[in-house]
Amino acid sequence: MSTNPPKAPDVVKVSILGSDSIVLGFHLSDYIITDILTVAPSSTYVIITDTNIAPLYLPALIDHFNARFAENSDNNVKPPRLLTYVIPPGEVSKSRETKGQIEDYLLANTCTRDTCILALGGGVIGDLVGFVAATFMRGVPFVQIPSTLLAMVDSSIGGKTAIDTPHGKNLIGAFWQPKRIFIDLAFLQTLPEREFVNGMAEVIKTAAIWNVNDFVLLENGVDSIREAVLTKSATKPHQGRTLATRTVGQLLLLEVILASVRVKAHVVTHDERETGLRGLLNFGHSIGHAIEGIATPQVLHGECVAIGMIKEAEIARNLGYLNGVAVGRLLKVLQAYGLPVSLDDKRVKQLLGDKYCHVDAMMEIMKIDKKNRGDKKRVVMLSAIGKTLEERATFIADDVIRKILSPEMVVLPVTESPKGPTRNVTMSTPGSKSISNRALVLAALGTGTCRLKGLLHSDDTQYMLEALQKLGAAQFAWEDNGETLVVTGGGGNLRVPDTEIYVGNAGTASRFLTTVLTLVPTAEGSKRNATVLTGNARMQQRPIDDLLTALKANGAQIKSLNNEGFLPIAVTPIGGLKGGEINLSASISSQYVSSILMCAPYAQESVTLHLTGDEIISLPYIDLTIAMMESFGATIERLPQNTYRIARSTYKNPDVYFVESDASSATYPLAIAAITGTTCTISNIGASSLQGDAAFAVNVLRPMGCTVTQTATSTTVTGPPIGQLRPLPLVDMEKMTDAFMTAAVLAAVTSNPDGNENITRITGIANQRVKECNRIAAMVHELAKFGVTASELPKGIQIHGMAIQSLKAPAQGVHTYDDHRIAMSFSVLSTVVTNGTIIKDKKCVEKTWPTWWDDLEHRLGVQLRGIDLGPLHGDHEVIGDSKPAASGDSNATIVVIGMRGAGKTTMGQFAARALGLRFIDLDAHLEGELKTTIFDFINTWGWDRFRARESEFITSVLAPSSPFATGHVLACGGGIVETPSNRQRLKQYVQAGGKIIHLVRDFDHVERYLNKDKTRPMYGEDMRLVWNRRESWYRQCCNFEFVAYVESSGLDEEIAIDQWKLVERDLKRFLDFVVTEKKINDISQTASKPTTFVALTYPDIRAGVKELEAITEGADAVELRVDLLKAPEQEGPIPPLAYIGEQLAILRRYTSIPIVFTVRSKDQGGAFPANAESELFDLLSWGEKWGCEYVDVEIAWSSKMITELVAHKGNSKIIASWHDVRVETPWNGSLIVDKYKLAERYGDIIKLIGSAQSFESNLALEIFRTARKTSQIKPLIAMNMGSQGQLSRVLNDFLTPTTHPALPNKAAPGQLSLAEIHMARHLLGLLPAKTFYLFGTPIQHSFSPTLHNTGFKMLGLPHHYSLFQCSAIEYAEDIIRDPDFGGASVTIPHKVAVMKYMDEITVAARIIGAVNTVIVENASEADRSSTKRRLIGDNTDYLGIMNTIKPHIGTDVHQEALVVGAGGTSRAALYALHMLGVPTIYLYNRTTSKASSLIKEFEAHFSITLLETLEDAKVKPTIVVSTIPADNDIKWPESLFSGVSSGIACDLPYLPRRTSLLKAAESKGWKTVEGIQVLIEQGFWQFEKWTGKRAPKGKISSEVLAKIGL
């Protein structure tokens, strides 16, 4: 029991609606009791709280209450009662049900009007209990005791109370003011961090709209505030209760919370019923709610609001109300408190999983707001930090909101804009980072006041500023809303800061500061005796040893705290920098030189700086530093041999210093002038600039035909009339590499009237291959999408100019590779391309120019439109992506090894295409280096010499710094493993986290293939001997192995194309799993949707391939019992690796579900030798290398082995199993709990198998299972062996092992089939029978009943599917409402009308405009009653089309599709093709107007091209889908099928089966997809969406075909 000290707490009171009823303080329990007894005297007090809070805070309140009356016990007055009621936590409790329960409780306890209710908890408790109080006995007094930050600053204040209904949140409620609001900040100590952060969103919001000072408090107080709340152990009991005991953090916390509380109280007092002012509190919420509507419950309210705030601030910025600096500040504060700021935030994406916040869906949600006006919505507009544009929310046009919310931007051509381009623009562009950082150092060290204008706002400059502040170097203040920084220099007086200096990943800041620190004279007056400079983990790996060496040699006392030559460093003051002679190696970085130069005037003696090293790097930057020092009054003498002499002096600050523009940024607006024939002046860069890119206008634009005038500080460009730019036959851009992309897009539209070649060649830009992406390849790829011919040169790019009118905007948009420069340069090109160009992933510009889109629109006069291509928009880009490893593992290089002839080139190239990497054949590459063929080299120099050379080569290629370290698929020569040193090198590569895949193929095939290929006479020895020698070497050196399974094709050496297609499909699946993150093994555990895997028992899987499809029907995974395998001529008990690998490959070929790799030993009920632990683990590790989705391991083995296995699991999941073979761990004992814990430690999945001694063992198991439920994090498989244990197999709900009648034998006694389990669950009442229907007319001939009823029967499901013919959907209303209704198929004429009954319509159904599938979803899994269900309208028509076409497409992305017909089905076809990623889609319909209006409807989602006649010979589709009736009289012109030799034709009518279209296409060698296939396929999807089980496809298909006589 915790009693409070006698001393009264210090509290603050805030007035609301005329009385001081809000009380804030720390540790207020006793105060609260005393206070309520006086303000709300009642006969009964009821505290209502939730189960999380009750144990924490209820006892103290009860104790204090009892103590009060114990004191006065002899009083004659009857003491009041105290009742408590505890409900489950969470939003689910804000319901009518819980409200009813509380009311029943109050009534049962004879509570009357003389009752006071206390709401102790978060917003859920406050809203719910407030509403109970509002209506109980027509209203009783209540008190708010908020326990979450959100409740303290928001929900407890204002009197809004409410509950949720299935129709939406807060729909029923009342305004009911609490008597008191007690805000006890000590409660925050127990609040989970994420809830605290969630509440901070509202605190930040309030400061942002109301008071800049409060905002500054939040900006500066991040660490103390977080610490005051989140460091659980630091506080003493009752700390903060009185002023005397309050920590600095607590004071600050109180201050910021108080600020929020005051604003809310003020607003409520002046606008209690929410008419205008209160709407301001909605900042961030208009968009926040739209996000929440989709993202709840995964993303919390405050998190959605944080993203909403940024988006709403960006709207204000776009409209010119708010400047970019303010948006940056908001962004920074939100991030600092741990809030997300974008839907692309990694954590938000993780939380969202498959959900996607599509802009259309968000706009749809925002539509519902009552406060909208026409196509305008109300959004709060900030005009500065702490200010809003109006005293209420402002009406904002929909297209502005859409533009800001959209991930993609459509740039419209200026030529088609009603206003035309802005003819004469003057603007400044973002400041240069290098100059900003130098200016900061110089002005801080100088004397006098300097106004820095045009400073770049970036992380780098921010860290620099913070560091200089900590060092006390100068005074800083902002003017003009943050546009100008006023620096009052400290003249070089520096101190040792009390805390360490942190510079994140800011390289420039860290280097410049290193020397600055040596200027600190003493540590006097500081808590530390040395200055510590540190950075983030990446920064700590970037060497600075040359700089440190030079400074140390000059006497500076610098110590590297972790690794010599790296951050963090500690600099001990020794009276300042000594000066005199300093030698510095300058071949690594010019920043070292600049660092010393800038500090040199402050050394005790004048400095003579000698630069040593082979080559002085980046001289222009050294010149820049010197020039800037001179403008701050320093004198630098340049002596011969890279020597500089710097006299002692103090910088004299100029009154104003204009930071020059970043020269690369300036190229974009100038290029727009050039391409659009307008004039643009950039006012902050000119001829005096030392930045290389500043010469762009003169050296590139002028020769291209522009008029260029430059002053020292400004540049003006006027372009020739549109279309008259001239090509540059050869331009060296080595001094301005970053500007080459700007030049490249201009080069695309040049013309050359003299008839000379119209080609621009840019060289000297090889370094651009290793920037954000391989920029040269990316430009070639993206330009090609416009129809522009471009190619890579060894050190550059070559571009053929073309007529602007012939440029074609790519339908799928420009891929930007997360590279700001690609986005900006293609924006330039897009200003003249007709129809509008989509620039994908628009936010990538934020790196250097956050307001690029605003400026493009409002300053340069280019019209923009927002668009959202959906979650898959980036999936089809393959070339040019080569981001550094840090930006995503799937971009890491993959090394491929294997025998010559195994298919390394074919499969390697395929892998590269599939993963978006570049393929390199290392042998070819090596030949390039040797300048001869390997064959000749060996003939001349011999094998030893060759192997040595090869070894050197491989070491350099695999080095972390090699250009091949990311973004490549590297195929090694077959002999790479011959030398021990190479093998060693490969192993190291794997150990360092690299991926090496061994490709294998049946050796007989390889041998036949090699015998045939006479161009490769390399092997002097027998190939089989070579293979035998190398096989184990390959396996030692790889961490993955892919077995290419090629069905034995007799003696044909050639592998048929179709066979390769299958191998490619298998390889794609393998890569998806081991390389990318497309995991198919995160099956979740849900009691109402049990999952199963079927256990195979074949000694050779070949025996069962025919039945595999049937055996795996409905299963969620398939188990390969490796211990049961037996190779044909196997010696000994363990099958060879090659055999097992092939078995797996065969299994993969015939089924796409996840594979469980299990090796069960004899003593655990299997067949593997019991005493062969290391052999067993070796096999298991191969399970991982083969990319098995699950690997099962017994926890009885030694922990060392298991730990090792777990460490290398990659994306595989470990099933940690316990089999109680010796009957030693009964379910009701403590030993089984130990096993559970052990399995939990090793496994991703826990599997416990008991042995049923009697039927009762099953009951004990269920008690065990239920007991785990509350705390269980990992999925649990728990069952009993033997037939006695069958019940437990029925009740187990996660990956229950099953058998199948078609299997030769069961894997374990007692195993049931899936159908048996379903039947048993039905009998037990766990699987109620549902009825499904087809709604429509006429439907009597439908095969859907056959389809679904066959499926139900095969899987033992008790459901039934019937026809319900009706002319109006209203007749089906009773059916839809029936509790036994399981779902429906919907066909004409109801596909639209049925929507009104739906609670949700999927994006697909919405875009297609039709629902063909009704899915019933139970709102809560625990609740099996039919009342809480939701109806979801979906569309599977498009899935049918998409998934029947998909297998024929392969990886070729250059598809063009034609859809014929403009009815309902064609809508599904169009959407299917769009989802397949087909970039160009044509639509033909006999009545052209119908097609045009359909195209219009889809316009917002994707573009479709109208085809007027099928005879149009220019159109050469690769896919044709017809949706018109089979009895049409269309003549399919031959030209339609002449574009490719293997196109795909799909005809949706299915009688006759072979339609005229299919026949015509087939005669041209095309693949065909029959209508019946599509219809059956869409039915499978329906079945799966209803039952959660994979449909038994084979049996269903044959029944359906039989039924309709095909």
Ligand SMILES: NC(=O)c1ccc[n+]([C@@H]2O[C@H](COP(=O)([O-])OP(=O)(O)OC[C@H]3O[C@@H](n4cnc5c(N)ncnc54)[C@H](O)[C@@H]3O)[C@@H](O)[C@H]2O)c1
């Ligand atoms: N009435 C209004 O004006 C208003 C305003 C904003 C939000 N709301 C409502 O507030 C609700 C959200 O409130 P919330 O964010 O406080 O969520 P909440 O009430 O669900 O609390 C969050 C979680 O924290 C736990 N918790 C609360 N205090 C704790 C403490 N001190 N220590 C440990 N755990 C603690 C709770 O048990 C719960 O699990 C929503 O229903 C929302 O609609 C109402």
Ligand SMILES: [Zn+2]
């Ligand atoms: Zn809110």
